[in-house]
Structure formats: C-alpha cells, structure tokens
Amino acid sequence: MTYITKPVARHPKMRHNALGLEPRDYEGSMSTLCAGCGHDSVTAALVQAFFEMDVEPHRVVKLSGIGCSSKTPAYFVKEAHGFNAVHGRMPSIAAGANAANRDLLYVGISGDGDSLSIGLGQLCHAIRRNIDMLYLLENNGVYGLTKGQFSASADVGSVSKKGEVNRNGPIDPVSVALALGATFVARSFSGDKKQLVPILKAGLAHSGFAFVDIISPCVTFNDHEGSTKSYAHTRTHMYEVVETDFVPLRREITAEYGHGDVHAVTMHDGSVVHFRKVAEDYDPTDRGAALEHIADVRKRGEVPTGLLYLEETGEDMHGFENTVEGPLVELPYEDLCPGSGALAELQKEWW
Amino acid sequence: MRRSTAPAPPWRGFLSDPWDRKGAPITGARGTQQGMEPTNTRDPQYYHRVVDCQWACPAHTDVPQYIRLIAQGRYTDAYMLNRESNVFPGILGRTCDRPCEPACRRERVDGKPVAICRLKRVAADLRESVRHRLPEIPEVKNGRKIALIGGGPASLTVANDLMPLGYECVLYEKLDKLGGLMLTNIPAFRLPARVLQEEIAFITDMGVDVRLNTPVNSLKALLEEGYDAVFVGVGAPRGKNLELPGRYDTDRIHIGIDWLESIAFQHIDSVGERVLVIGVGNTAMDCCRAAKRLGGTDVKVMARRGRKDFKASDWELEDAEGETVEILEYHAPKEFVVEDGVLKGMKFDIVEWYEDDEGKQRARPLEEVLIPCDDVVLAIGQDNAFPWIERDMGIEFNQWDMPVVDRGTMQCSLPGVFFGGDAAWGPENIIWAVEHGHQAAISIHNHCQGIPLTERPPFGMNLVTQKMGIHEWSYSNDYNPASRTPMRYVDLEERLRSIGTEAELGFNVEETAREVQRCLNCDIQTDFAANLCIECDACIDVCPLHCLTITDNGEEDDLRQRLTAPAENLAQLIFVSEDLPQTHRVMVKDEDLCVHCGLCAERCPTAAWDMKKSDLLIPYAGHETWPTLATV
Ligand SMILES: Cc1cc2nc3c(=O)[nH]c(=O)nc-3n(C[C@H](O)[C@H](O)[C@H](O)COP(=O)(O)OP(=O)(O)OC[C@H]3O[C@@H](n4cnc5c(N)ncnc54)[C@H](O)[C@@H]3O)c2cc1C
Ligand SMILES: Cc1ncc(C[n+]2csc(CCOP(=O)(O)OP(=O)(O)O)c2C)c(N)n1
Ligand code: SF4
Numbered sequence: 001m002t003y004i005t006k007p008v009a010r011h012p013k014m015r016h017n018a019l020g021l022e023p024r025d026y027e028g029s030m031s032t033l034c035a036g037c038g039h040d041s042v043t044a045a046l047v048q049a050f051f052e053m054d055v056e057p058h059r060v061v062k063l064s065g066i067g068c069s070s071k072t073p074a075y076f077v078k079e080a081h082g083f084n085a086v087h088g089r090m091p092s093i094a095a096g097a098n099a100a101n102r103d104l105l106y107v108g109i110s111g112d113g114d115s116l117s118i119g120l121g122q123l124c125h126a127i128r129r130n131i132d133m134l135y136l137l138e139n140n141g142v143y144g145l146t147k148g149q150f151s152a153s154a155d156v157g158s159v160s161k162k163g164e165v166n167r168n169g170p171i172d173p174v175s176v177a178l179a180l181g182a183t184f185v186a187r188s189f190s191g192d193k194k195q196l197v198p199i200l201k202a203g204l205a206h207s208g209f210a211f212v213d214i215i216s217p218c219v220t221f222n223d224h225e226g227s228t229k230s231y232a233h234t235r236t237h238m239y240e241v242v243e244t245d246f247v248p249l250r251r252e253i254t255a256e257y258g259h260g261d262v263h264a265v266t267m268h269d270g271s272v273v274h275f276r277k278v279a280e281d282y283d284p285t286d287r288g289a290a291l292e293h294i295a296d297v298r299k300r301g302e303v304p305t306g307l308l309y310l311e312e313t314g315e316d317m318h319g320f321e322n323t324v325e326g327p328l329v330e331l332p333y334e335d336l337c338p339g340s341g342a343l344a345e346l347q348k349e350w351w
Numbered sequence: 352m353r354r355s356t357a358p359a360p361p362w363r364g365f366l367s368d369p370w371d372r373k374g375a376p377i378t379g380a381r382g383t384q385q386g387m388e389p390t391n392t393r394d395p396q397y398y399h400r401v402v403d404c405q406w407a408c409p410a411h412t413d414v415p416q417y418i419r420l421i422a423q424g425r426y427t428d429a430y431m432l433n434r435e436s437n438v439f440p441g442i443l444g445r446t447c448d449r450p451c452e453p454a455c456r457r458e459r460v461d462g463k464p465v466a467i468c469r470l471k472r473v474a475a476d477l478r479e480s481v482r483h484r485l486p487e488i489p490e491v492k493n494g495r496k497i498a499l500i501g502g503g504p505a506s507l508t509v510a511n512d513l514m515p516l517g518y519e520c521v522l523y524e525k526l527d528k529l530g531g532l533m534l535t536n537i538p539a540f541r542l543p544a545r546v547l548q549e550e551i552a553f554i555t556d557m558g559v560d561v562r563l564n565t566p567v568n569s570l571k572a573l574l575e576e577g578y579d580a581v582f583v584g585v586g587a588p589r590g591k592n593l594e595l596p597g598r599y600d601t602d603r604i605h606i607g608i609d610w611l612e613s614i615a616f617q618h619i620d621s622v623g624e625r626v627l628v629i630g631v632g633n634t635a636m637d638c639c640r641a642a643k644r645l646g647g648t649d650v651k652v653m654a655r656r657g658r659k660d661f662k663a664s665d666w667e668l669e670d671a672e673g674e675t676v677e678i679l680e681y682h683a684p685k686e687f688v689v690e691d692g693v694l695k696g697m698k699f700d701i702v703e704w705y706e707d708d709e710g711k712q713r714a715r716p717l718e719e720v721l722i723p724c725d726d727v728v729l730a731i732g733q734d735n736a737f738p739w740i741e742r743d744m745g746i747e748f749n750q751w752d753m754p755v756v757d758r759g760t761m762q763c764s765l766p767g768v769f770f771g772g773d774a775a776w777g778p779e780n781i782i783w784a785v786e787h788g789h790q791a792a793i794s795i796h797n798h799c800q801g802i803p804l805t806e807r808p809p810f811g812m813n814l815v816t817q818k819m820g821i822h823e824w825s826y827s828n829d830y831n832p833a834s835r836t837p838m839r840y841v842d843l844e845e846r847l848r849s850i851g852t853e854a855e856l857g858f859n860v861e862e863t864a865r866e867v868q869r870c871l872n873c874d875i876q877t878d879f880a881a882n883l884c885i886e887c888d889a890c891i892d893v894c895p896l897h898c899l900t901i902t903d904n905g906e907e908d909d910l911r912q913r914l915t916a917p918a919e920n921l922a923q924l925i926f927v928s929e930d931l932p933q934t935h936r937v938m939v940k941d942e943d944l945c946v947h948c949g950l951c952a953e954r955c956p957t958a959a960w961d962m963k964k965s966d967l968l969i970p971y972a973g974h975e976t977w978p979t980l981a982t983v
C-alpha cells in the first residue's frame with residue numbers, strides 16, 4: 001500500500017470526454033492492494049471504459065462482496081454510489097437495487113472465491129434473472145484476501161505458493177454462465193487492456209447481465225511457476241477466440257477489417273459490436289457452438305478469451321417481472337402507495 | 352498476449368504454444384520489432400538531461416540537491432554545493448539570468464517554475480561562515496605562472512580553479528576595484544556591494560596577485576614577461592552609440608554602461624526629471640530603474656519592437672513597471688531635438704512591423720512624434736574592443752574583429768592564450784562567464800602539463816537507490832501543489848529613495864519552506880531493470896502524468912505517437928528499455944512531465960522501477976577522472 005496521495009498534477013494535454021471529464025475524474029482513492037495486483041489493472045481498465053463511454057459518475061452504482069477484488073470499488077469513480085455486501089451476497093443487493101431504480105448503471109465486482117464458492121448460488125440466480133448489470137469476476141485462482149488458499153477456479157495440478165498441488169476440479173465460470181443462459185459472456189486478462197477495455201464498454205452497453213471473467217493474477221500468492229493464473233502462464237496460454245471492437249452509438253464506424261469474417265451485433269442502445277473471428281467457424285451468437293468450442297480449447301490446456309457469447313434480444317429482470325417503467329423514486333406517491341382502499345380491493349382476490 | 356509477436360519464455364511448460372499456431376514468427380534478442388536501441392542510462396548525460404535545470408545551467412549547478420539541503424536547513428552546505436559549480440552563489444542568487452527557470456519541469460506541470468534563483472539567495476543569506484570550507488591553497492607552488500586580464504567573473508573563476516592547484520595567478524585590472532560589470536553596471540539596488548565584495552574576497556584571499564589600476568596595453572609585452580598561459584577576460588567594454596542628428600549638441604545623452612559605471616563610482620548622483628531610455632534589454636532595465644532613484648519622475652523606455660520581441664526577461668520588465676517606469680513599444684528613434692545646447696526631447700517614428708519578400712522583419716513608419724525629455728540614456732548593446740592586442744602576434748581575428756576562439760577549449764589561435772566571458776563571443780552573462788572560466792582553467796591545466804586540450808576530464812555519475820523501506824524514500828516524494836511564491840519588495844517610496852537600498856527582500860523562512868516543496872526532485876531518477884518486469888501494468892496505471900507505456904518497439908517518431916500520452920515535446924528524451932522478458936515488448940518512458948513521485952516504483956511488485964539519485968560528477972581542473980559508476 002502506498003502512503004502518499006496521487007499527485008494532483010495532470011497532463012496538460014489530457015483528452016476530455018463528451019462530459020468534459022478527464023480519465024482521472026473516474027479514479028477513486030489510492031489502491032491498498034499489493035503492488036502489481038491484477039485487480040488494479042482491471043480498475044484502470046474500468047476507469048478508461050467509463051471515461052470513453054461518457055458515463056456520468058453519479059449514475060454509477062458499484063457493488064461488491066468480500067475479497068481483494070471486492071475492495072476495488074473504492075478505487076474508481078469516487079462520485080458513484082456503492083454497496084459493499086457480505087461475502088458472496090452482492091447479487092442479491094444488486095437485484096434489490098436494480099429493482100428499485102432501473103435507470104442507474106450497475107457494476108458488480110467479485111472474485112473467484114466470492115462468486116464460485118460462497119456466492120455461487122447467488123451468481124446463478126443473478127444470471128437466471130438477467131439482472132441488467134456489468135458483473136466482473138476478478139479471477140486469480142486463490143482467496144487473495146485470506147492469504148492464498150486455492151479457490152474453486154484453481155486448475156487441477158496447479159501448485160500453491162508453498163508447493164501444495166490442487167486436486168479438485170475447477171469450476172469454469174464462463175461455461176457455467178453459458179449453461180445458465182447468460183446473455184453476455186466474456187473472458188479477458190487484466191494484462192491485456194486492448195482486449196479488456198472494449199469488452200467492458202460492450203458490457204456497459206449491454207442490456208441484461210454482462211458477465212466478464214477476468215484472469216487477474218494475485219501477484220503475492222499465485223504468480224509463481226506452477227501457477228496457472230500467473231502473468232506468465234496467462235500470457236503464454238491465452239487464446240483469443242474472437243476479437244471484439246466496440247463502436248458506441250454517436251461514433252462513426254471507422255474501423256477497417258483486413259481479413260476474416262466480420263460479424264456485427266447491434267446493441268440495445270444502438271451501439272455496435274464487431275466480432276472478428278480468429279477461430280474458424282466460431283459464432284459468438286450460437287450458445288451451443290460456443291460452449292463446445294470453449295470446451296475444446298480448454299481441453300488443449302488453453303484459456304479461451306474474448307467476448308464469447310452475446311445475445312442482445314434477452315429480456316431482463318424487469319421484463320420478466322413486468323415491473324413499472326421508471327425508478328421507484330420517480331413514481332408519484334399515489335401510485336407507489338395507492339392507499340388502504342386499493343389494498344382491500346387487491347386482497348379481495350384471495351377472499 | 353494478443354497481437355504480440357513475442358516468443359514464449361523457455362520455461363513455458365507442457366502445453367501447446369498459441370503463438371505458433373497464429374503463425375507468428377519467433378525470433379530472439381530484439382524480437383521481431385525493429386526500433387530504438389535500449390537507452391543507455393549509464394551515460395551520465397542521460398540523467399543529466401532529465402534534471403532540466405541542471406542541464407540548462409551553463410555551469411551545471413546541482414539545483415535539486417541544493418534545494419533539498421535548504422529544505423533541511425543546511426544553508427551552508429547548500430551554499431558550498433552551489434559554489435562548486437557557480438562560484439558566486441550570493442551574487443547569482445540575486446542577479447543570475449536564470450536559464451534554469453524557463454527550463455524547469457515545474458513550469459510544464461503547473462505553469463510556473465520553481466524560484467530556483469531566489470532559493471540560491473536564501474542559502475547565501477542564511478549560511479554561516481564558509482572560510483574554513485574553502486579549498487586549501489598549497490604553500491609550495493607548482494612553478495607555473497598565469498596572467499589573468501580583467502577582474503570580472505570570468506577571470507576570477509579561472510583563479511578560483513587554479514589557485515588550489517598551486518598556480519601563481521597575476522590578475523590585471525584597469526579599474527581600482529574588482530568585479531567587472533558586476534560592480535560597475537549591476538546597480539546596488541539589485542546587488543549590494545558587501546555581497547559582491549565578500550565573494551570576490553573568497554578568491555583573491557587565496558593569494559591572487561591582484562594588480563589594480565593596471566590596464567594591459569600590449570598583449571605582446573605581457574607575454575614577454577614569461578607567463579605559462581594568459582587568460583583574457585576583459586569583457587565587452589564599449590557601449591553602442593546612436594548616431595542621429597543632434598547627438599553631439601548636448602551633454603545630456605549618455606551611453607548606458609558608462610552612465611551606470613559613473614553612478615557606481617558615485618561620479619553621477621542625479622538625473623533630470625524626464626528620462627528616455629533607448630533600448631529594451633537588460634541594460635535598459637537597469638538604466639531606467641537607476642534613473643528612478645536619481646530623481647527621474649517620468650522615465651520612459653523606448654522600444655522599436657513589440658513586447659514579445661523584448662530582450663529583457665519578463666521579471667525585469669515587471670520589476671521596472673512595478674517602479675512606475677513606462678515602456679513604449681514601436682518607437683523608432685529619429686532625432687535628438689536640441690535647442691540652444693539644451694536637450695528638449697527626441698523625435699521618434701511610430702512604426703509597424705511587417706515581413707518583406709525575403710521573410711525579414713521590416714519597420715514601416717506610420718507617424719512622427721516628439722517626446723520631451725531632459726536626459727537620454729542609450730542602452731542598445733555593447734561591443735568588444737581589443738585595441739591592446741597586436742594583430743601580428745598570431746592571434747587570428749574574424750570579419751567582426753573578434754578573436755577566433757575554440758568553443759571547446761577557450762583557446763585562440765595562439766597556443767597558451769585563452770579567452771572567456773564576454774570577451775570570447777560577445778556579451779553574455781555572469782553564469783556563462785563562470786563556465787568559460789571553468790573550461791579555461793581545465794585547458795590551462797592541460798596546457799601546462801603538455802596534455803592535449805581536447806583530452807578533457809569526463810563527466811561521471813553516482814546512482815544510488817533512495818529506498819528506505821517499502822514505501823519510504825529518502826526524499827519527500829509527495830507532490831505539493833503550492834503555487835510559486837512571489838517575491839516581496841521594499842516599499843516603493845522607500846526603495847526609490849536611495850540607489851543603495853536592495854529592492855528585493857528575499858524569502859523568509861516560511862516562504863522558503865513553501866517554495867522548496869515545489870521542486871520535483873528531478874535528480875531522483877526512475878531507473879528501470881527490464882529483466883525484473885512481469886508486465887503487470889501497475890506502474891502504467893498509477894502514473895499520474897501518463898509517462899509510461901509498454902508497447903512494441905519502433906522508430907522514435909512512430910513510438911512517440913503510440914504512447915499512453917503522445918510524447919510531443921521533442922526537446923525531452925524518451926527512455927526505451929531492453930526487451931521485456933515475457934512479451935519482448937519494451938517499456939517506454941516519456942521524461943517530459945514525470946514529477947518523480949516514485950509511485951511507479953512503489954506500485955512495482957518486483958522493483959523493476961527504483962528511484963535512484965543521480966549525482967552528476969562535474970569535471971574541473973585538477974580532478975583526474977571520476978571513480979567508475981557506483982550503483983546500488
Ligand atoms: C547593465 C548590465 C547589467 C547586467 N546585469 C546582469 C545580470 O543581472 N545578470 C547577469 O548574469 N549578467 C548581467 N550582465 C552581464 C554580466 O555583467 C557580464 O556578462 C559579465 O560581467 C561578464 O563577465 P566578464 O568577466 O567576461 O567581463 P566583465 O565583467 O566585463 O569584466 C571585465 C573586466 O576587465 C577589465 N578590463 C577591460 N580591459 C582591460 C585591460 N585591457 N586590462 C585590464 N583590465 C581590463 C574591466 O575593467 C572589467 O573589470 C549585465 C551587464 C550589464 C551591462
Ligand atoms: C461469510 C464469510 N466467510 C468467509 C470469509 C473469509 N474470506 C474473506 S475473503 C475470502 C475469499 C475471497 O476470495 P476472492 O473472492 O477470490 O477474492 P480475492 O481476494 O482473491 O480477490 C474469504 C473466504 C468472509 N469474509 N466471510
Ligand atoms: S493478496 Fe493477491 S489478490 Fe490480494 S491484493 Fe495482494 S496480489 Fe492482489
């Protein structure tokens with residue numbers, strides 16, 4: 001952890017976004033994580049994504065559980081709303097908050113321990129409900145905060161810092177999400193912002209549950225030789241299945257594609273995701289094929305990355321539940337609380 | 352990593368290699384990327400350039416180190432450190448042209464440089480006696496005898512450097528006091544006599560054989576006296592004249608530098624109420640401010656050009672205007688109006704400047720004006736003059752009648768005769784005169800030992816980590832957003848009452864404490880070890896000024912554009928590392944705006960970045976060579 005505050009001095013030629021803000025306006029307080037933690041890079045990628053998406057800081061809601069990863073909402077968008085839930089229970093809080101105010105931008109930050117052990121049930125139901133939020137799983141294969149025990153994402157054969165070998169099979173968050181019907185499934189690497197930032201931006205634009213599994217090395221407890229979640233291992237084993245370009249609404253489409261098929265998916269808000277296939281015959285809109293392909297890549301011992309699946313037609317929780325259009329705070333009092341007469345009328349149904 | 356063409360590290364292990372399948376070529380060493388060579392940070396000049404102030408200072412004064420010493424209250428140490436390179440800290444802390452300040456990184460970061468010069472004065476004002484810390488002078492001399500002509504800062508510096516080596520120095524000065532223009536032309540309200548005298552005495556008391564009132568009238572004759580070497584530091588003593596109608600019809604038209612000299616020697620103590628100063632350089636600024644103190648109530652500085660082309664520095668203009676001097680632009684002098692031997696005024700053309708077909712600036716007169724006045728002071732420049740150097744003795748003079756002097760060695764075409772200060776290439780300033788003096792001393796020392804003058808002692812560098820603990824450094828790395836501390840002056844009325852009253856009050860302890868914290872410690876370098884980097888991006892993410900990038904190597908122009916923030920200030924270097932172990936990309940740092948906060952080093956998990964103090968070892972006469980680089 002660092003004691004000084006980040007110098008207020010700014011690059012005189014820094015870009016400003018449509019709101020007149022600089023990237024640094026999306027920062028939070030100084031990180032207290034270990035120097036070199038992948039989670040800090042994810043934070044930096046989020047800062048960049050918010051900046052580039054012209055997000056109004058006061059419209060952001062940051063939610064998390066417990067873990068080093070779950071501490072990171074303190075380090076970005078200091079003007080945003082935030083809720084630090086108990087271990088593994090962030091999805092419930094997200095569901096409640098989103099039910100109450102559907103107009104805000106929900107960003108959940110979790111870890112492999114938080115999401116795949118204690119909170120696995122919560123995650124499954126958040127996917128099932130298709131809660132409109134961006135959900136990041138900062139995956140380091142260990143419980144970082146409690147000093148490096150294997151988590152449920154640790155690969156078989158992966159070696160702990162003290163030399164212990166993991167024998168339990170891993171839960172692959174991406175496969176789980178696909179199997180449960182998630183509408184936006186991606187995997188990336190904290191050390192590859194070129195890939196990560198467009199995915200985060202697409203995730204922010206997605207209407208529904210946008211799930212991003214991010215390999216985010218724990219530099220203190222899981223960055224050694226024999227780890228399959230280290231910087232070096234991830235770099236040499238990540239296999240980009242699809243390349244993604246995200247073209248937000250309002251921006252001209254200027255990207256040029258030299259080779260390969262380009263598949264475009266228009267998002268709910270009008271922005272466009274371009275998929276450039278790297279793997280032969282990969283279709284990021286075919287759930288079954290995606291699951292199969294990912295399984296093949298994993299069998300080879302590689303880590304499939306990219307925006308692996310996208311379905312932009314899905315209804316979210318509000319659609320399923322047939323809720324009112326706007327946030328509850330904006331409902332007139334009479335509508336929100338129609339009075340005892342209306343209640344009596346309603347109760348007649350069960351008389 | 353995606354799009355990377357880098358080979359996998361050899362220990363990669365048991366799985367297939369994704370890069371192979373993508374058809375990426377695998378190469379060694381520099382990878383497949385053509386591009387810049389790794390930066391050699393062990394060359395002392397690389398980190399020297401990062402210390403913008405020190406790089407800009409002709410004498411390479413170690414500014415950040417003396418500022419830290421001042422911050423610690425070690426004024427005497429700060430003074431001595433200054434003295435090593437600039438010899439006259441008390442004088443320069445008041446009068447230096449301060450090339451360091453426009454160069455200061457702080458200006459690029461928050462718009463105003465650190466008040467480097469004024470802090471130098473603090474060290475000089477608050478120091479204790481330094482007599483016992485001055486170099487020891489050997490009692491037994493080395494048998495070499497050097498003549499120094501002129502008693503200005505250039506000659507004095509040569510004496511300062513050679514006396515401790517056992518040389519016998521004989522200094523000839525035509526006036527009855529030493530100091531050169533520092534004494535005769537820089538007015539006492541900017542430079543009190545006691546400060547000047549004390550710092551000159553530090554040198555003359557080394558045992559210099561000073562011969563006052565002794566102009567050298569023949570170089571030939573002097574050489575016949577058997578000197579081993581001669582240094583010519585006679586300055587540029589001739590003030591430029593303005594030949595216009597009426598010039599010689601009155602005695603109220605003065606040559607600026609002569610007029611200031613007469614004031615310094617108290618031959619002149621008054622002036623008319625309405626004074627026109629012609630020219631708008633440094634001399635003009637001193638003339639107009641002096642006029643204000645000698646009875647001038649309506650003092651005008653007349654400039655032919657517009658403000659952006661003025662030679663005087665902004666702070667000099669501010670000082671003059673602060674003393675109610677009026678500065679008039681676009682007035683080209685035309686005629687002195689003298690009636691019955693009495694100066695009535697001066698005629699000017701008001702001009703407009705335009706560019707002619709060849710791109711030259713030209714003035715077009717618009718209208719004529721008459722500006723009444725009682726005195727005119729001409730401050731339009733100085734010329735050199737060497738009537739006492741015989742032209743048949745082997746000293747080559749060029750088309751402008753200036754001696755041909757070698758920029759590196761200070762020697763003219765006659766071996767053993769050296770020039771420096773304003774005498775070498777025309778009027779400059781004190782700090783350049785000092786640097787010329789240092790270089791001439793090195794040359795004289797080589798000359799006397801039969802070593803070629805081009806074999807000059809090299810620069811050296813010490814580089815030492817500043818790490819004290821995990822997040823503890825031996826310097827204050829916390830960025831302080833304070834704005835530049837303004838100088839306070841003696842109250843205007845009181846200030847103008849006497850020419851001997853020093854105008855500036857200097858910083859008090861509180862002001863000093865505040866200003867020292869603005870220094871960005873540019874000598875505490877971000878030093879990089881590529882082999883340790885795991886490419887976690889932590890340093891890149893944390894850097895508040897977006898100085899760092901990990902990217903594929905490339906040619907400089909291309910690389911500069913591909914950085915986190917484009918490196919558009921071409922005057923500033925970019926650092927390029929060796930290939931990084933994992934992806935064979937390179938770490939690039941744009942030095943331009945780094946505030947040396949050390950956050951990159953604090954957030955680096957492997958100490959690939961470290962904060963190391965670079966200490967430039969400056970060669971002086973008599974230092975053999977510096978020890979080889981010490982790094983920790
Ligand atoms: C009005 C004015 C203000 C200035 N203000 C500043 C300032 O604020 N800051 C700054 O850095 N610079 C300033 N300068 C410039 C600075 O003073 C000179 O650049 C510097 O003094 C040059 O030093 P020097 O040793 O080369 O020569 P000088 O200082 O000119 O000294 C030469 C000496 O040689 C003597 N001499 C000349 N001929 C002979 C001879 N034949 N025999 C024996 N002795 C001889 C002269 O009497 C004189 O004492 C100013 C100059 C002027 C004119
Ligand atoms: C209910 C509950 N059980 C257990 C813990 C102990 N605990 C704290 S953090 C953590 C694991 C966090 O792992 P992960 O989500 O992967 O976060 P990381 O630190 O690795 O980013 C555990 C088990 C807790 N805080 N609360
Ligand atoms: S323990 Fe691991 S996960 Fe936690 S901050 Fe340190 S490096 Fe990051």
Ligand code: SF4
Pocket residue numbers: 877893894895896897898899944945946947948949950951952
């Ligand atoms: S010291 Fe490091 S973090 Fe600080 S400004 Fe310089 S490069 Fe950036």
Ligand code: SF4
Pocket residue numbers: 036883884885886887888889890891951954955956957958959960
């Ligand atoms: S923080 Fe250190 S290890 Fe990480 S990228 Fe920077 S230099 Fe390399």
Ligand SMILES: [Mg+2]
Pocket residue numbers: 067111112113138139140141142143144151
């Ligand atoms: Mg974890």
